[in-house]
Amino acid sequence: MPESDRAQAYEDTPLPIGYGQTISDAYIVTVMTAALNLPPHAHVLEVGTGSGYQAAVLSGLAGTVHSIEIVAPLADRAKTLLASLGMTNVTVRAGDGFLGWPEAAPYDGVIVTAGAAEIPPPLIAQLKPGGTLVMPIGPEWPLEQLLVVRKAADGTLDRCSMGPVMFVPLTGRGERVRNPAEPDNRATAACF
Numbered sequence: 001m002p003e004s005d006r007a008q009a010y011e012d013t014p015l016p017i018g019y020g021q022t023i024s025d026a027y028i029v030t031v032m033t034a035a036l037n038l039p040p041h042a043h044v045l046e047v048g049t050g051s052g053y054q055a056a057v058l059s060g061l062a063g064t065v066h067s068i069e070i071v072a073p074l075a076d077r078a079k080t081l082l083a084s085l086g087m088t089n090v091t092v093r094a095g096d097g098f099l100g101w102p103e104a105a106p107y108d109g110v111i112v113t114a115g116a117a118e119i120p121p122p123l124i125a126q127l128k129p130g131g132t133l134v135m136p137i138g139p140e141w142p143l144e145q146l147l148v149v150r151k152a153a154d155g156t157l158d159r160c161s162m163g164p165v166m167f168v169p170l171t172g173r174g175e176r177v178r179n180p181a182e183p184d185n186r187a188t189a190a191c192f
């Protein structure tokens with residue numbers, strides 16, 4: 001976090017990290033991480049590196065973490081920071097996470113920390129059977145649900161909602177375009 005905001009680090013609110021982006025509050029990072037339900041030594045993809053905090057949390061829980069950030073200076077800053085903390089199992093690159101990171105796929109867990117109308121199809125394709133994807137999805141900002149999507153061994157998807165959330169939008173190719181053929185996630189059953 002920027003030096004000026006560090007006193008607020010554990011407040012229950014997103015905080016600015018520059019370039020019009022935010023770091024999610026620590027509570028939502030915890031909820032999203034737990035929802036991934038990672039197996040030991042998991043191979044994880046994060047879309048939206050931002051400050052690198054979520055990636056740092058995943059570094060301690062997963063075997064390997066690949067994280068993509070569309071704002072190149074944020075990607076550079078997080079890469080330097082995570083390396084300085086000795087988190088050698090995290091690889092960060094700048095790019096549009098809509099496309100995922102196919103060279104390193106498939107993943108046990110995919111976590112997207114920006115909201116969109118639909119789950120980007122490449123991210124579903126790059127999820128292992130038995131894997132879990134966590135992402136804020138909604139027909140329009142700020143009507144988003146935190147979706148947890150599990151891919152069964154036969155490739156079918158089972159989805160539930162952890163409740164309403166409000167995230168910065170996914171930009172790039174995943175910018176909020178509503179596909180009327182997709183279900184309205186406000187009607188998705190609760191996870192618990």
Ligand SMILES: C[S@@+](CC[C@H](N)C(=O)[O-])C[C@H]1O[C@@H](n2cnc3c(N)ncnc32)[C@H](O)[C@@H]1O
Binds near residue numbers: 050068114
């Ligand atoms: C809520 S912030 C992320 C917080 C971050 N996980 C952290 O721990 O600080 C969402 C991030 O997603 C990034 N983002 C938005 N659209 C993206 C895309 N298509 N590909 C990759 N990153 C994207 C934004 O630039 C922003 O940094």
